Amino acid sequence: MERVFVTRNLPGPALGELRRAGYQVDVWPEFTAPPREALLERVRGAAGLITMLEDRADAELMDAAGPQLKVIAQYSVGLDNVDLEAARKRGIVVTHTPGVLTDATADLAFALLAAAARRVVEGHDYVRRGEWKTWHPELLLGPELHCATVGVVGFGRIGQAFARRARGFEMKVLYASRHPKPEAEAALDAERVELDELLARADFVSLHTPLTPETHRLMNAERLARMKEGAVLVNTARGKVVDTGALLDALEHGPLFAAGLDVTDPEPLPADHPLLRHPRVVVTPHIGSAGMRTRRRMAEMVTHDLRAVLEGRAPKHAAVLP
Numbered sequence: 203m204e205r206v207f208v209t210r211n212l213p214g215p216a217l218g219e220l221r222r223a224g225y226q227v228d229v230w231p232e233f234t235a236p237p238r239e240a241l242l243e244r245v246r247g248a249a250g251l252i253t254m255l256e257d258r259a260d261a262e263l264m265d266a267a268g269p270q271l272k273v274i275a276q277y278s279v280g281l282d283n284v285d286l287e288a289a290r291k292r293g294i295v296v297t298h299t300p301g302v303l304t305d306a307t308a309d310l311a312f313a314l315l316a317a318a319a320r321r322v323v324e325g326h327d328y329v330r331r332g333e334w335k336t337w338h339p340e341l342l343l344g345p346e347l348h349c350a351t352v353g354v355v356g357f358g359r360i361g362q363a364f365a366r367r368a369r370g371f372e373m374k375v376l377y378a379s380r381h382p383k384p385e386a387e388a389a390l391d392a393e394r395v396e397l398d399e400l401l402a403r404a405d406f407v408s409l410h411t412p413l414t415p416e417t418h419r420l421m422n423a424e425r426l427a428r429m430k431e432g433a434v435l436v437n438t439a440r441g442k443v444v445d446t447g448a449l450l451d452a453l454e455h456g457p458l459f460a461a462g463l464d465v466t467d468p469e470p471l472p473a474d475h476p477l478l479r480h481p482r483v484v485v486t487p488h489i490g491s492a493g494m495r496t497r498r499r500m501a502e503m504v505t506h507d508l509r510a511v512l513e514g515r516a517p518k519h520a521a522v523l524p
């Protein structure tokens with residue numbers, strides 16, 4: 203019986219189905235990621251692994267598993283925790299969950315944009331504290347969403363889905379992308395511009411690139427300083443795409459008005475982190491894909507692809523196919 207190690211329980215019936223198909227499914231029993239030593243120990247002898255973002259799937263982990271390891275099925279679209287080259291060299295297939303979480307993540311990015319710009323959390327806290335005694339015209343003012351200009355950095359699946367939502371709010375869409383996307387550009391009446399121009403023109407900037415050496419701290423002090431006065435930054439991509447210190451500085455001394463962050467650096471943020479004390483920063487705990495249907499679909503995708511590899515069929519969502 204082939205053994206599969208899963209680094210956290212998955213929602214829905216997917217793992218039960220894997221067991222019924224004859225696999226020995228070993229699930230890390232806690233909600234927190236296995237500590238490194240436990241992870242290296244538990245992967246030993248596994249033919250397949252189901253991993254998450256906090257699990258560093260590198261050469262050491264692959265070697266600890268052993269030569270029978272055939273597949274790493276990653277429970278996310280982003281693969282920045284997986285050493286794809288090390289997998290390729292060892293003949294290990296890597297799969298992930300593209301597409302299925304696009305709309306859920308774009309929804310959350312838009313929710314963060316609206317919450318940060320219109321000060322929803324600040325307003326909620328204000329009411330909760332019992333400070334709402336009277337209405338006054340200067341209370342919690344923020345920039346309007348409708349008819350604003352939004353800049354989308356990374357115009358792939360989620361970036362375009364976010365832009366579709368922005369169009370519903372009658373926003374003008376600018377995008378920065380390594381390659382032109384003529385079809386999406388026409389459908390969304392979007393304009394491709396260089397990143398610096400996007401930062402200078404957009405009222406709201408939403409990040410949708412993968413984390414790569416090129417996008418690591420893409421939003422550094424210099425780029426944040428190029429943003430429009432009063433702009434709002436939304437990050438649902440990866441925390442390390444933004445320089446946290448520079449972000450704080452841009453919030454405290456301008457030009458940023460607010461930020462909506464589903465991902466941070468570090469992640470998780472310690473409870474006393476200055477970002478959490480800033481009144482106009484809204485932070486969610488990396489829940490972009492946390493739609494009920496979405497997470498079940500992701501669980502199905504990883505288990506189906508894992509089985510496909512172990513049973514000699516082609517997986518549908520391979521990032522590395524040696």
Ligand SMILES: NC(=O)c1ccc[n+]([C@@H]2O[C@H](COP(=O)([O-])OP(=O)(O)OC[C@H]3O[C@@H](n4cnc5c(N)ncnc54)[C@H](O)[C@@H]3O)[C@@H](O)[C@H]2O)c1
Binds near residue numbers: 301379381464488
């Ligand atoms: N917050 C969450 O829970 C959550 C959920 C899903 C995905 N994500 C993140 O979102 C990312 C995007 O997902 P996707 O499905 O849209 O991927 P995708 O591959 O469809 O789109 C990414 C786009 O970014 C572009 N890009 C790469 N480097 C760039 C650069 N330097 N400048 C401009 N554009 C660049 C790519 O060409 C591509 O078009 C993932 O890699 C992941 O890190 C986060």
